[in-house]
Amino acid sequence: MLFFKRIFGCEEKCPPNLKEASEDILKKCGGLPLAINAISSLLASHKESREEWERVRHSIGISQGKASEIDAMTYILSLSYFDLPLYLRSCLLYLTMFPEDHLINPQRLVCRWISEGFIHAENAEDLVELGETYLYELINRSLIQPVDIGRFDEKATWCQVHDTILDFLTYKSTEEKFCTVLTGPSKPVNRVRRLSLVGNEDAQSIEQLDLSHARSLGAFGSSREYLPSLARLNALRILDINGCRGLGNQHVKDIGRLLQLRHLDISLTGITELPKEIGDLEYLEIMDASSCPRLVELPESVSRLKRLASLLVSGKTRLPDKIGNMTKLQRLGYINPFMQSLDFLEGLGELANLRNLSIFWDTDNESDKASYKKQKLVSSLCKLERYKLHDLYVSFNLTEKDAIFIDHSLFPALKSIREISFGSGQLCWITKWMVSLVNLQILNVVGGELEQQDIELVGSIPNLLKLLFTHDVRGPIIIGGGFQRLQELEFDPCATTLMFKEGAMPNLKCLNHHIRPLDFKSAHGDAGFNIGMQHLWSLAQVHVRVYCAGVRVADLEAAEGAFKSMANAHPNRP
Known part of the structure; x- marks a missing residue:
């Protein structure tokens, strides 16, 4: 079933001239699901080519002299590997830079591929988009596993490599001297091209390595306190120490000597200051310091980085005034514009190539100049939208003054606004404005006060696809009309009852619901309860989190049983 579903959709659709080859290939897979997945992918x-099927069938037959399941699996993976175009082989081998069972951020992986030069665009193609197609080709071939697929964009939040495939790739990587992985004391290695530090290696082992030709350095482990001297890494293109909280300013003091550096990731480290020599890195294209809240300011020299395409910082970081000099920037986040200077806000509007921008709207610490900065910000955002800005994410912490500014059309309904997070204030202050946002797809309400009428207005947002309520709501919520395109709903105000009427959310695929059994019992009585799940025609998945503090086992079991009954009674059997 696994074999035929992957290739043809079902066994009945397999052409008669491929039946015999299919049966033989399946026998040689020995019932191993990973082998079947790999060979079917x-x-x-090649499902139209009988010659290719016979070639694969014959090739596996030759390997059967080894007989063992491990040898058969290795041979099948080898066939899959050598069937890849050369550019995909390099991308796949690069996964040996990550530890076993590690959840890999797809964007982080694609950015590293780009910096390594694995992705070659033609006709001004977007490198990130092309890199994503490479990733999903490897996923479709069952060589990378997607983890946590998005409900409406069908993209993987994470990806990882099966242990058996990683073992095979590690063998190939060692054979081709592609990557050196240190997990403990090791012998000296000549000409390290890529170095991954994943745990227990000692300083002496690292010092013995010849790093003069190393192109990539990746390090893992929050307790890590040692890195090789950057002065030894003058050919380095990628420095990724994301998550190494034990590393600090002293580890990057020589970063200005990495004149070939393309990619720098210091997120989730202990770094609080970068040397001014970072402005000498004329080839730097990607810099991620997004989870470094103690990095309060970037050196002014950063504005000299003319090739920088992606710059991510914490919302507590002040950026250089001359941001307008960085004309290659395509992605900028996660900035608080009210922490920046007026010169910065004016220069922001000069970034003609900016496609992706994330901002925190929080004026608490800028009451004196906030009104001027709002006007400058809006002026620059309008300019950016006339250029190439495609995705604008805004996180709001609002005061009444902010609400007046936004709801009185002083903040325009920009077409680039795709995602909003609402942290404090009252949602009703800006719901009328949000309804005019024609491309808003994701709304995350994590604070403020909510009532039934607010949710009804939110239902009028024309293209909303994902809605998250993670804050207490006043009174029961009844959803009838509206929300015509919504595909995912998370409802966390567990003290509030949620009801769906006929015709509600016709395209909802995924419901995440958080409850307290006592609150449901008081709302619905001992006769059980029904939230109207049967009215959600497109429902495919239901996730229910039950808060059990102070709850009797009988009430917990009743709540669990009620949701299972509703799911079993639903025509889609979500």
Whole structure:
């Protein structure tokens, strides 16, 4: 079933002239699901060619002299590997830079591929988009596993590599001297090209390595306190120490000597200051310091980085005034514009290539100049929208003064606004404005006061696809009309009852619901309860989190049983 579903959709659709080859190939897979997945993914791209099927069938037959399941698996993976185009082989081998069972951020992986030069665009193609197509081709071939697929964009939040595949890739990587992984004391290695530090290696082992040709350095482990001297890494293109909280300013003091550096990731480290020599890195294209809240300011020299395409910082970081000099910037986040200077806000509007921008709207610490900065910010955002700005994310912490500014059309309904997070204030202050946002897809309400009428207005947002309520709501919430395109709903105000009427949310695929059994019992009585799940015609998944503090086992079991009954009674059997 696994084999035929992957290639043809079902066994009945397999052409008669491929039946015999199919049966033989399946026998040689020995019932191993990973082997079947790999070989079917390989054959799926050749399902019209009997000659290719016979070649694969014969090749596996030759390997059977080794007989063992491990040898058969290795041989099948080898067939899948050598079937890849050369550019995909390099991308796949690069996964050996990450530890076993590590959840890999797809964006982080694609950015590292780009900095390594693995992705070659033609006709001014977007490198990130092209890199994503490479990633999903490897996923479709069952060589990378997607983790946590988005409900409405169908993209993986994370990805990882099966242990058996990683073992095979590690063998190939060692054979081709592609990557050196240190997990403990090791022998000296000549000409390290890529170095991954994943745990227990000692300083002496690292010092013995010849790092003069190393192109990538990746390090893992929050307790890590040692890195090789950057002065030894003059050919380095990628420095990724994301998550190494034990590393601090002293570890990057020589960063200005990495003149070939393309990619720098210091997020989730103990770094609080970068040397001014960072402005000498003329080839730097990607810099991620997004989770470094103690990095309060970037050196003014950063504005000399003319090739920088992606700059991510904490909302507590002040950026250089001359941001307008960085004309190659395509992605900028997560900035609080009210912490920046007026010169910065004016220069922001000069970034003609900016496609993705994330801002925190929080004026608490800037009451004197906030009104001027709002006007400058809006002026620059309008300019950016006339250029290439495509995705604008705004996180709001509002005061009444902010609400007046936004709701009186002083903040325009920009087409680039795709996602909003609401942290404090009252949602009713800006719901009328949000209804005019034609491209708003994601709304995350994490604070403020909410009532039934606010949710009804939110239902009028024309293209909303994902809605998260993670704050207490006043009174029961009844959803009838509106929300015509919504595909995912998370409802966390567990002290509030939620009801769906007929015709509610016709395209909802995923419901995440948080409850307290006692509150449901008081709302629905001992006769059980029904939230109207049967009215959600497109429902495919239901996730229910039950808060059990102070709850009797009988009430917990009743709540669990009620949701299971509703799911079983639903025509879609979500």
